[in-house]
Amino acid sequence: MCTVPERPGVGEGVEVFFNPKGVAVIGASREPGKVGHMVLYNLKHSFTGPIYPVNPRAKEVLGLPAYPTVLEVPDPLDLAVVAVPARIVPRVVEEAGERGVRGVIVLSAGFRETGREGARLEEELVKTVYEYGMRMIGPNCIGVYSPASSLNATFFDPERQGFPPPGPIAFLSQSGALGASILDWAATRGIGVSRFVSLGNKADVDEADILAFLRRDPHTRSIAMYIEGVAEGRRFRRALEETTPLKPVVVLKAGRTEAGARAAASHTGSLAGSYSIYEAVFKQTGVIPTGSSEELFDIALALALQPPPKGPRVGIVTLGGGSGVLAADEAVSLGLKVPRLSAQLQAKLRRRLPPIASTQNPVDVTASATDEHLLSAIALLAESDEVDSIIIIPYFNIATISDEFPRKMAAIISHVAGKKTKPILAAVTGGEKAWDKARAMEEESSIPAYPSEARAVKALWALYRYGEWLRRHRGGEG
Amino acid sequence: MCTVPERPGVGEGVEVFFNPKGVAVIGASREPGKVGHMVLYNLKHSFTGPIYPVNPRAKEVLGLPAYPTVLEVPDPLDLAVVAVPARIVPRVVEEAGERGVRGVIVLSAGFRETGREGARLEEELVKTVYEYGMRMIGPNCIGVYSPASSLNATFFDPERQGFPPPGPIAFLSQSGALGASILDWAATRGIGVSRFVSLGNKADVDEADILAFLRRDPHTRSIAMYIEGVAEGRRFRRALEETTPLKPVVVLKAGRTEAGARAAASHTGSLAGSYSIYEAVFKQTGVIPTGSSEELFDIALALALQPPPKGPRVGIVTLGGGSGVLAADEAVSLGLKVPRLSAQLQAKLRRRLPPIASTQNPVDVTASATDEHLLSAIALLAESDEVDSIIIIPYFNIATISDEFPRKMAAIISHVAGKKTKPILAAVTGGEKAWDKARAMEEESSIPAYPSEARAVKALWALYRYGEWLRRHRGGEG
Structure with a gap:
């Protein structure tokens, strides 16, 4: 003692x-x-x-x-x-x-x-x-x-x-x-x-x-x-x-x-x-x-699940126009940016999406979208250099998105994994059946899901803020 | 035609x-x-x-x-x-x-x-x-x-x-x-x-x-x-x-x-x-x-469920100190008031609550509280003229609150119904079992429940804002 x-x-x-x-x-x-x-x-x-x-x-x-x-x-x-x-x-x-x-x-x-x-x-x-x-x-x-x-x-x-x-x-x-x-x-x-x-x-x-x-x-x-x-x-x-x-x-x-x-x-x-x-x-x-x-x-x-984005530019992919608007509002209110996509990228999107889709950003694939439409839009934004992060709003309650979507999404994510520096977050509005899919997606692809557009965007903002701090901090060290 | x-x-x-x-x-x-x-x-x-x-x-x-x-x-x-x-x-x-x-x-x-x-x-x-x-x-x-x-x-x-x-x-x-x-x-x-x-x-x-x-x-x-x-x-x-x-x-x-x-x-x-x-x-x-x-x-x-409060003073009754602090912070941030209760009312509360309870406001009945402790605190605040609204935080997940609580609460509410001009809202943190009780309370007593202190207080703020507008509007008419 x-x-x-x-x-x-x-x-x-x-x-x-x-x-x-x-x-x-x-x-x-x-x-x-x-x-x-x-x-x-x-x-x-x-x-x-x-x-x-x-x-x-x-x-x-x-x-x-x-x-x-x-x-x-x-x-x-x-x-x-x-x-x-x-x-x-x-x-x-x-x-x-x-x-x-x-x-x-x-x-x-x-x-x-x-x-x-x-x-x-x-x-x-x-x-x-x-x-x-x-x-x-x-x-x-x-x-x-x-x-x-x-x-x-x-x-x-x-x-x-x-x-x-x-x-x-x-x-x-x-x-x-x-x-x-x-x-x-x-x-x-x-x-x-x-x-x-x-x-x-x-x-x-x-x-x-x-x-x-x-x-x-x-x-x-x-x-x-x-x-x-x-x-x-x-x-x-x-x-x-x-x-x-x-x-x-x-x-x-x-x-x-x-x-x-x-x-x-x-x-x-x-x-x-x-x-x-x-x-x-x-x-x-x-x-x-x-x-x-x-x-x-x-x-x-x-x-815990996503990397910080490299910058403030958010790409929004939604199956419902209203949610896209709400997500854009929230992003801009928090100091993020929702840039209009280039004519070139919009043309690429149009070739892969339903004719009534809107491609400016938010990209509204509309409620008629299939798994492949939604995945194409996500992949094109993930590969582009026009946005730093992606918010997806898949409307699992009404959309024609299949039960296979979380698995297909995981495949896409692992396909673009080499370049994976863009966080992807989901806003899953809707009730318990929609959330079963949201949880499956979270588990298979580590895409965190939030019950409103505002909460998904706020979480993305936190990632952005942490990323900005890391850049300043590393810059200060170097 | x-x-x-x-x-x-x-x-x-x-x-x-x-x-x-x-x-x-x-x-x-x-x-x-x-x-x-x-x-x-x-x-x-x-x-x-x-x-x-x-x-x-x-x-x-x-x-x-x-x-x-x-x-x-x-x-x-x-x-x-x-x-x-x-x-x-x-x-x-x-x-x-x-x-x-x-x-x-x-x-x-x-x-x-x-x-x-x-x-x-x-x-x-x-x-x-x-x-x-x-x-x-x-x-x-x-x-x-x-x-x-x-x-x-x-x-x-x-x-x-x-x-x-x-x-x-x-x-x-x-x-x-x-x-x-x-x-x-x-x-x-x-x-x-x-x-x-x-x-x-x-x-x-x-x-x-x-x-x-x-x-x-x-x-x-x-x-x-x-x-x-x-x-x-x-x-x-x-x-x-x-x-x-x-x-x-x-x-x-x-x-x-x-x-x-x-x-x-x-x-x-x-x-x-x-x-x-x-x-x-x-x-x-x-x-x-x-x-x-x-x-x-x-x-x-x-x-839909509660009347607008007559003023900005919020009484908070919680089973957990931390949640009381968060609710008070949110209320004050939104322009509501969380007044310290009078010595007289605190003495009344002390006679009815566990010895370790805190009575200033937030009233922290502590996690050892029984149904009767919690109901006493709510009734005393409902009858007092020191607060205009009540937020309750019942910690259904850990507390010794019984399954009978929603029914007893309904009885209290109907007892003070003659004087009922004070809205009561609940923050029910916790998971699905806690929410079964929250829904029972909502159904039996029309007390709306929210999954965080902040959301309950924000909803109360909306009631307050509507009440203020009604008063000004009626004043303008009269």
Whole structure:
């Protein structure tokens, strides 16, 4: 045991939260509904390594042999999830340190968020964590969900709470409940997640630590964050600076207004800080800001699946004129361009499209279009040097587009893959049958789908903004 | 037959499109997939009055006796749906006039939207319609869907295209395809529609005519419109002036930008006009403008189900702190207020809520809240004079809120119904199970639900804006 506990370096030792060799649940409960029961249940139904319930009053929990304290747990063990009352958390965490555990996830509430006494308890806890050279997520959090490594260390009832499949988006949330509701939405929508971390009080591990891990994580292609306040601005800023050149980051910052900041202070005790400071940091570091929980994942999905465009010129291919107009309006409103196509390209399009099609841009292939018409228009725009990105609006609900379209689209995409520097995004208006096709297209061709023209264009705008930042950043380096 | 055909007065004779006594389908086809087949199919599966296929080469179509021309169709007959090639439309419409038909819905395309020759044909058609004192919807439209009177006179395949249940929203669309895709979405989402009209080329019946009908239609509580361009500005403006004092109107105007306007011109031949002129008209007449197809129905739903608030003060009741912060941010950003509650009201709340609840506003009842905690907070805000509207964020995915909540909520709502002048809207983050409860709450208590804090607050903003306009308008009158 060291006498002068030191905080580990940024990102040091956080790997254990995502790839543990063995996990103990301290406070494992036999009572359904209890946090210490549910987290064990979720681990048992996800994690393939050894799981050790710790409970001094039980021989076994959920069919797993239980241990009176973590000190008795056999190897391998490097992660402990803690679900005991706040006042005994420091003691069990000390035992975990004694036992050689490298990381603790403290789900228990009753720390800094409850006032002075809780803050004192939290300080004691952090001291213990550092004395043993451990890392800690929490306290007052809902845990870690890491489908990329088949680990569900959260305490939500899977009967009510959906958990998304493995996928490319990492998601950090200062608010556990908000994080859970977004995961639940993503599960229904079918958007995959690599890692989810509920940061809680951030007494030790914070955004900077997790970002350090995620920027090297091969399972993560984009990073979405919900934050209320950041205590160490320079640490946070440096972490962003080191992340965004490698991977795109989108942030939902709550407390942008005075009323919001007041609410944030009462929620997590965060000093939200002036939003203009955050805005400046986001702008300088190439972070995409957003104001809505829905848009957070809209943008994270585009950033995960598609490359940034090389410029602002958008080609729109639609089966319905009205949607083309709405997409063009939104693009121009956001500073993108919808250039009229050259006479030459329009002539090429006319040769491949129905006679009533409109070819200026938006290219309206009309509702009478077949798969081949739509694919021809997309391929011609993908190959041309007149647009930098493509929005497609396929009207799956009414159009004569076949069920084979997603497969054919995938073939086209892979055909032009050599030149593939143009992002393609889809606006899929319509109901559930249209969305079955949209999801098939997303899966087979990585073309993200959005339920309105405006949301598809906003996601494209985010890609554009990230691309512009990357160009400036690389220019600045060179 | 008159020698000088005159255009009927605004709204005159349009009732027949929604409540016909008998409907002929001119161009009824035996070939599945054809427009003249599908519209007959949809009529047969909706309309309870007599339906007459007209087809000179068939004895019967879809099991209904067919007539060689509309002239042979027996009584009662007052509406004809036309699905024959453009060049013979004027002749069959003349026959319909001869036969005493009062309204024709012309689905056929090939008129003004195709160029000069089509425009000439359209003029001829309108002349015939007026000569017989008829009204016409179209040409180049997808028809009328009026669940309030059990009439589906559109040609979309119900195997692919969803049709929403009867409900309070009327929807006019200049674009048929866009209209269909919104209907399809509404069917999946479970939002009800009173009347849907695809206006097509608006050669006779236009927005003004339909508004005149809708403002007196007992089935319609709010009106959503998609428009690209309006040929007769004064007529349109007067129709809005006469409608908005009675019923709220929300408009999605496409072609707000130059690129959008160019696309609109190529789509429906509309001169989109300067958007600033539309903006001024919308502001003066109390119309709520929107830029997205999703928001169009978000707002129409709030306008249909909830009263406008008496002022800008929003009370937020949430089970998750983060969502409360986001809702407060959005409200303040849109010019609403989130006032700190009085010490007295906070004391009342504290007596009824869990000890860790936050009572300032947002009222965070926390994820440990029961049905009764949440209902107490809502009731106290509903009864207080400190807020004018309420946003609730119930976290159905994780909370201990029971399946009985929607029913209990309905009881609370009816209890405070005497004083009910405060709109209540819900943000239901989360996935499909959470949404089952949201829909139950919407059905039992008419509380509209939105998938994000931002969308719920934006819909409340629209109610507020409409209420402000009504107050100014009535003040101006008095």
